[in-house]
Amino acid sequence: xxxxxxxxxxxxxxxxxxxxxxxxxxxxxxxxxxxxxxxxxxxxxxxxxxxxxxxxxxxxxxxxxxxxxxxxxxxxxxxxxxxxxxxxxxxxxxxxxxxxxxxxxxxxxxxxxxxxxxxxxxxxxxxxxxxxxxxxxxxxxxxxxxxxxxxxxxxxxxxxxxxxxxxxxxxxxxxxxxxxxxxxxxxxxxxxxxxxxxxxxxxxxxxxxxxxxxxxxxxxxxxxxxxxxxxxxxxxxxxxxxxxxxxxxxxxxxxxxxxxxxxxxxxxxxxxxxxxxxxxxxxxxxxxxxx
Amino acid sequence: xxxxxxxxxxxxxxxxxxxxxxxxxxxxxxxxxxxxxxxxxxxxxxxxxxxxxxxxxxxxxxxxxxxxxxxxxxxxxxxxxxxxxxxxxxxxxxxxxxxxxxxxxxxxxxxxxxxxxxxxxxxxxxxxxxxxxxxxx
Numbered sequence: 001x002x003x004x005x006x007x008x009x010x011x012x013x014x015x016x017x018x019x020x021x022x023x024x025x026x027x028x029x030x031x032x033x034x035x036x037x038x039x040x041x042x043x044x045x046x047x048x049x050x051x052x053x054x055x056x057x058x059x060x061x062x063x064x065x066x067x068x069x070x071x072x073x074x075x076x077x078x079x080x081x082x083x084x085x086x087x088x089x090x091x092x093x094x095x096x097x098x099x100x101x102x103x104x105x106x107x108x109x110x111x112x113x114x115x116x117x118x119x120x121x122x123x124x125x126x127x128x129x130x131x132x133x134x135x136x137x138x139x140x141x142x143x144x145x146x147x148x149x150x151x152x153x154x155x156x157x158x159x160x161x162x163x164x165x166x167x168x169x170x171x172x173x174x175x176x177x178x179x180x181x182x183x184x185x186x187x188x189x190x191x192x193x194x195x196x197x198x199x200x201x202x203x204x205x206x207x208x209x210x211x212x213x214x215x216x217x218x219x220x221x222x223x224x225x226x227x228x229x230x231x232x233x234x235x236x237x238x239x240x241x242x243x244x245x246x247x248x249x250x251x252x253x254x255x256x257x258x259x260x261x262x263x264x265x266x267x268x269x270x271x272x273x274x275x276x277x278x279x280x281x282x283x284x285x286x287x288x289x290x291x
Numbered sequence: 292x293x294x295x296x297x298x299x300x301x302x303x304x305x306x307x308x309x310x311x312x313x314x315x316x317x318x319x320x321x322x323x324x325x326x327x328x329x330x331x332x333x334x335x336x337x338x339x340x341x342x343x344x345x346x347x348x349x350x351x352x353x354x355x356x357x358x359x360x361x362x363x364x365x366x367x368x369x370x371x372x373x374x375x376x377x378x379x380x381x382x383x384x385x386x387x388x389x390x391x392x393x394x395x396x397x398x399x400x401x402x403x404x405x406x407x408x409x410x411x412x413x414x415x416x417x418x419x420x421x422x423x424x425x426x427x428x
């Protein structure tokens with residue numbers, strides 16, 4: 001039976017662990033709220049961008065000289081997978097989910113005879129995937145040393161994707177990230193970036209004939225990189241919000257587990273203490289009887 | 292006074308403006324474009340300049356945008372700006388620093404691809420306008 005002292009030490013250490021996890025849960029909850037706000041604030045731009053792109057896409061549809069960003073290279077031999085993960089751990093299955101999702105996607109594509117290149121955004125995706133696919137890495141981005149991602153960060157990621165497209169380094173680009181479904185649920189999902197998925201122009205704008213100034217093509221060549229950046233930005237924000245949600249859930253259950261452990265240990269401690277007292281009493285009484 | 296239309300000014304990071312206005316002047320790539328209600332549908336790209344919002348015959352709001360796009364329909368104008376800052380908050384020193392940075396970028400891009408050079412040029416021009424606006428403000 002463990003001594004009283006060692007039990008007391010363990011109870012104290014579990015108690016301080018619980019304090020830490022509880023604090024982390026509260027911090028994650030606060031940051032989650034901010035991340036969600038940021039994600040919501042970015043939504044209007046993305047929506048309007050999609051509407052405009054729909055109108056433009058309809059205007060240039062079927063033209064042979066359409067920009068590469070819109071229609072791709074016409075082949076689908078080389079895939080570039082951009083995997084977005086968190087920078088830090090302690091967030092439950094968040095990072096391993098996206099890592100496993102990416103790994104399955106790589107295997108699936110390679111089984112189909114495609115060449116796969118990988119680019120990671122976030123440290124955790126890099127370390128997860130490098131174990132198996134180190135030779136397929138073409139880029140690595142990390143925002144570990146900043147508090148929140150800004151649109152400029154997303155633009156730089158998008159710019160590096162565009163540069164690789166211009167070099168003919170890949171044909172299809174997919175973005176893999178944890179989509180934020182709710183605070184307690186994030187699903188890994190894939191989104192095709194290039195060729196761009198042009199939203200169907202809906203309702204009023206479908207009928208409207210727009211004037212373009214300058215020409216459709218010129219606007220499109222400026223708009224498409226921007227659209228790419230906004231898609232990346234949205235994925236970063238969703239992944240960021242998902243990270244805090246996941247961390248909050250993980251820390252919540254850690255706090256609960258610590259509580260249970262403390263109860264168990266305290267019970268154990270009290271029993272041991274009682275057993276010691278009883279034993280001492282027996283010793284005294286039997287000693288007295290013997291006299 | 293004529294009717295109003297909905298003006299929306301959005302940057303990637305937030306929705307900056309969304310309200311009924313009487314007229315707006317936007318710095319389109321091929322010259323300033325004044326939009327009144329019932330304008331012909333158009334999609335224009337923007338160069339650096341000031342978006343001026345008119346209500347009751349007066350400029351009620353003017354913001355500097357470095358680049359972006361605008362979608363015009365008869366009942367709505369949507370400006371997608373890369374960023375937007377009210378003219379009043381522009382600082383002259385900051386604008387001069389930005390201009391210097393843009394000039395340096397342009398010089399560095401001299402040997403780059405034509406597209407990159409053009410992008411740097413656009414940026415340079417937009418920063419020049421920003422400095423002028425900052426000085427005027």
